[in-house]
Amino acid sequence: MHVGAVKTDRPLISLLAYDDDGIEEHRFESIAESREYLPQHKRLWLNVYGLQDAEILGEIGRRFRLHPLVLEDILNTHQRPKIEDYGTYLYCVARVFEYDGATRTLSSDQVSIVLGENFVLTFQERRSGTFEPIRERMRIPGAPFLQHGTDYLAYTLLDAIVDQYFVIVDRLGDTAEDLEDDALASPTPALLKTINLVKHDTHLLRRAIWPLREVLNGLIRGESRFFSADTRLYLRDIYDHLVHVVETLDAVRELLGDLMDIYLSSVSNRLNVEVRILTVLTTLFLPATLITGIFGMNFQVMPLLDEDWGFYVAMGMMGSVALGMAAIFWRRNWLRS
Amino acid sequence: MHVGAVKTDRPLISLLAYDDDGIEEHRFESIAESREYLPQHKRLWLNVYGLQDAEILGEIGRRFRLHPLVLEDILNTHQRPKIEDYGTYLYCVARVFEYDGATRTLSSDQVSIVLGENFVLTFQERRSGTFEPIRERMRIPGAPFLQHGTDYLAYTLLDAIVDQYFVIVDRLGDTAEDLEDDALASPTPALLKTINLVKHDTHLLRRAIWPLREVLNGLIRGESRFFSADTRLYLRDIYDHLVHVVETLDAVRELLGDLMDIYLSSVSNRLNVEVRILTVLTTLFLPATLITGIFGMNFQVMPLLDEDWGFYVAMGMMGSVALGMAAIFWRRNWLRS
Amino acid sequence: MHVGAVKTDRPLISLLAYDDDGIEEHRFESIAESREYLPQHKRLWLNVYGLQDAEILGEIGRRFRLHPLVLEDILNTHQRPKIEDYGTYLYCVARVFEYDGATRTLSSDQVSIVLGENFVLTFQERRSGTFEPIRERMRIPGAPFLQHGTDYLAYTLLDAIVDQYFVIVDRLGDTAEDLEDDALASPTPALLKTINLVKHDTHLLRRAIWPLREVLNGLIRGESRFFSADTRLYLRDIYDHLVHVVETLDAVRELLGDLMDIYLSSVSNRLNVEVRILTVLTTLFLPATLITGIFGMNFQVMPLLDEDWGFYVAMGMMGSVALGMAAIFWRRNWLRS
Amino acid sequence: MHVGAVKTDRPLISLLAYDDDGIEEHRFESIAESREYLPQHKRLWLNVYGLQDAEILGEIGRRFRLHPLVLEDILNTHQRPKIEDYGTYLYCVARVFEYDGATRTLSSDQVSIVLGENFVLTFQERRSGTFEPIRERMRIPGAPFLQHGTDYLAYTLLDAIVDQYFVIVDRLGDTAEDLEDDALASPTPALLKTINLVKHDTHLLRRAIWPLREVLNGLIRGESRFFSADTRLYLRDIYDHLVHVVETLDAVRELLGDLMDIYLSSVSNRLNVEVRILTVLTTLFLPATLITGIFGMNFQVMPLLDEDWGFYVAMGMMGSVALGMAAIFWRRNWLRS
């Protein structure tokens, strides 16, 4: 049973057959249509977008003799990245991401890759452009690509997926730096929610990338006979990229961890600054109030009271003391928030 | 001696015998009753709810030749999850959980599974519905399930237990997010207690899940002859689920760790906001008080004092200054908590 | 030379000899006395309380051919738990604890266990009841215990020690929860000291327990020929208990780590609440003071001043405004600490 | 395709050929020029500054038979430090740093080293003085250096790179200590940015150094036949240096982690100190205001009011009380920020 949430309108099956002699491409609207088609070249790449039609997957499973567990894992699109060896083929699960910078939301889709002797099967829930550049490279007449085996094709697929991670992680890094500026400038509870959201995204990303690393490490060490020694050299390259991505991601995560502290202290400081301003205002009124008190005393003999200009002198005293204090506080930056 | 706290009214023994030919089920009220029963099919699943009757366990132990340590571990229901190989059978301890979302309490029960050549014994303190769906699947006439050995039955039992973990962890995650909203909106000491309680629950859960992972890893690597190579493929699936659960749980734990900081700073900010409101109130009275002081001075010559409308002008000055300041503070959001 | 701090009045040597046929017990006041004694049963358990008499240890060392390093380690009672294989015997160091709940102090004593082919030697600085239940079990006529070798005796000794850890850790956990309540209710600097003290205790406990785990792991894996395969099954049980204790201890430690944060923020919040109360008091006086100012102004024409009841109206205004504000603050809980 | 950001005006190729008999040096302006040159000594060191000219790298790649992946890694200057064995040569990537103390910016460049049987190739994007001292040592007539193989040259190159790390880490440590003083004396948001910047730098440095450690460890353990047992002794030395650098870097990182806390609490304390000063000012005015109030009361019979010097006595009381309080506050350091 299909577990993923997304249903595309109609599944799309595309076949790409190639060998040293050339390449042919074909798209099928239904699985029935594909039965009559006989490819001319010996290496096959069958790509399926949309998983809700159980019949398609069932028939592909029967034709390529896939284990029921593999079909189940393809349909249940919440798998952890992994590579499993089923004897006559290798089953690999990876995850592709899309990051929408505007809404700061990260969406992901599972990619299942089955690598057999002379075929590669790929399954995705949604149409995506991740593998399009690979098709472009294969269509070049006489491309050296076509002379490599299907293991090299599997390598380029993984490479395309990992290259995408770089873009995502860089965007998350930019977001984190934006959030840091926001946390200092205008710390709102909504920002706290956003920080936790981005944290959650880095978590998701890490969980998709980390196990891939382990898995590639195994392939490089030659645990699987599906990758030739030659292609393994290239896998080493993806591995380096993955480590790089993970390290960048960890730096982003550390920054996000600090962000919480910065946010919390920024909120607290804003409040304190506001209280300081209010206290400064209070202090400005005190001398004036004292002066009014002094001239409100009922002594028989007091200076200034009987002069015509006495009142204005008192008012002038009040004003000048308040202005003098305000100047001092202003110079100390105590009146600015 | 039985160590667990819960006593069911009456122990319940149910036997399920099956093989390729069919299935038979029987329930016994007492262990004596079971002595006369002779199952027709060769693979046995004996399930016992309620452990306080030492006689039942003793007799089962003698019939299936269980080691005294195994019987002791079944009765002492605070075991750490583990799998131990006793030569002629495998003894496995796991833990099932129930989470009551309303009272936010997590309760757990120990499940002991003994896997022998042609039998599986399961022991639980309380009746629970965890294994009911498995019985349903077995009752389907001609189910492929019946053709597998008892190792496959043991796999489905473990699978049912692990599937339950997903539900529990998701609920804990929801609780943690609710608590975060509460911490921002209304931070009370009771909330702090709840945070610590949920933290404690994740701790318990982790301790139940983590060792299971190790144990499964060992089984997958083929350390035990009780699981056929075929069933080991399925164990790999449970292992993936477990890793997934642990990762989700760790994300929940991280969120809970941040919660403490959010709570503490939220409490502190509320107080500061309240002090700010009070200080704003104080500031609003200052100019009015100064004006009363000014017109309370005893100068011979002062403006307004002799006019009939003087008093009302003074009152108007007080009111307008206070209203003006209040407007400014209001626009800066300093009067809202 | 003896390094430990505690001197018992007089060392106590007790011998327990047993085999399948029976058991005999004897206590010696001095080492000289023991020379003449010849046990009838082949398995010996020699227990010594009190280590300050170098002669006793010297003679035992010579008779059982112990290495000088072993004697040194028995006397220097600050050893780290360990098990060392000296070829003809196994030397094991563990630590027993006593926790005084009233004064919240943890005291400990070193237990040295020497396991040879047919003998077990145990050394402790102080008399303690840890091993008494084991003696009780051995004294039961025809106890199955007596049919096991000395390795089984060594196992029960270790088991008794580890069982004690459960009690201690539970008590520390209770103390930690009490401290949390105290931290929220009445945070005093004395409490901070207590938190650090309990932290220190968990540290000590962890250092005593953690290495034992490693050591047991080694024994279980069969690194030592002193434990039969049969007894090793039982050691696996102690190992599980130890892991359980360590996990509980770690939960206690995490709680203690949070306690510091709770304490610090609790102190800070109390102060803020007090400042809030004071600010509320200040605010209550402001309108009254303003009213006195208004009626203290020197305008010629002012309402109320010439009425007989004017003064009481003013006083009523003051009182009602203050009471109204107090009611608002009271409803907002701003007057309670 | 070249990925690095920096373009030097013109690439610089320098060749250094040496063996036991002597040494010769030559610089080429273009790759064409080098084709005609035939070195007299058998061991070659070819150094290239500037990578934007694809032709140069292509021709070198063809002549020394480098794998396309190696050429790609040389050009893509964001590689993680690593050593890869390509059978006939060893490809090593390291990173050199430059720290500008004034602007507190850390810039880095990738160094690629290819070690073959009788040649060493080095590639850098920018001209730097890192390797100049090595050339000096080689130019000394009859230097023992020349009798070693190219593996010894590779060792000295790595040694020169690691020695530079010491300088950089020490400078970062000095910067961190400066920042600590700044955080206590004048905590500004700009400082927070700087702290995060330096943190980021230590991150970068760690990522450049850490993998080198792993790599050297492998070489020392003799995984590669390109380093003789003799040179491996020297590699052990670099390894020790690297561990030393990493430990110092970790201490710097810990200091930086504390810095954030110090900064945040320093900001908060400054604000509190300012509020304290303001509150002290408020308190100083209170007794004077009370005294004016007392002598402003309208009792018929009051002391002092009718005396000529009454007013001055009142003023004196105000002044002396305020001065007395100021003295107390001054002695308690409450008037200093």
Added chain:
Amino acid sequence: MHVGAVKTDRPLISLLAYDDDGIEEHRFESIAESREYLPQHKRLWLNVYGLQDAEILGEIGRRFRLHPLVLEDILNTHQRPKIEDYGTYLYCVARVFEYDGATRTLSSDQVSIVLGENFVLTFQERRSGTFEPIRERMRIPGAPFLQHGTDYLAYTLLDAIVDQYFVIVDRLGDTAEDLEDDALASPTPALLKTINLVKHDTHLLRRAIWPLREVLNGLIRGESRFFSADTRLYLRDIYDHLVHVVETLDAVRELLGDLMDIYLSSVSNRLNVEVRILTVLTTLFLPATLITGIFGMNFQVMPLLDEDWGFYVAMGMMGSVALGMAAIFWRRNWLRS
């Protein structure tokens, strides 16, 4: 070239030759002097204080055939502790510490130990008393020490170094506890510097001790033929001590980590307490000021104003209200800092 900072006035070379028959000691002022000396006993211990005279080290290096890297490491006194096997001898670097409790400064010196078949060489920059007790033990006529090989001597040297660590770590622990008291009683910025200094010291100590552990572990596992199986038993003892020291050090480090939090919150609380005192003072003046306001109102008809004793009643009201409030605040401990 010598890298260390300290120059002793004059290097001191002392030779101690011993075997089962006896012991002889000799001190040389210069290396020339030593050339003529021929020891009578076969096991040699050559100790050198002061490393600035390159000639001495050069000659010793030639006589005992030390590798240039060893000589370099002896002179460069910033080595990380390590043990390196050079085939015919073992080179060991350790670090001795001196802690000055008064100035709270930790100084250290590097000890190089070369252990060959029948000789031990030790090198230190400064004269220290670390090894004096060992010499004392060797001088005892017929000491069992002399019958052991040079590996036992090397063991006692390492033992003496590790024993010193206990003293240093205990002192750091005492310092940390003093600092905790200071942090609560009088938190000054100077204290923060001291906390960081002591933190730095524990860092240094840890870096000196940690690698030694690894190294000893290797020796115990029998990786080196320079230590006999017999002496390896003793090394196990040092290893235990080292682990003990590291654990104590880690407890000290954890305490220091908490110290920062305690300091920061202690500073913040002191400020808050001071602000509370000031706010209490403000509150005490409020009712008195209100009373003066009331009797300053200009109502025609007011009680008390026309009585002779009216003024004194008003003053009494002020005083009693202020005293009453002060009593309440005093009982709540709000007037004490």
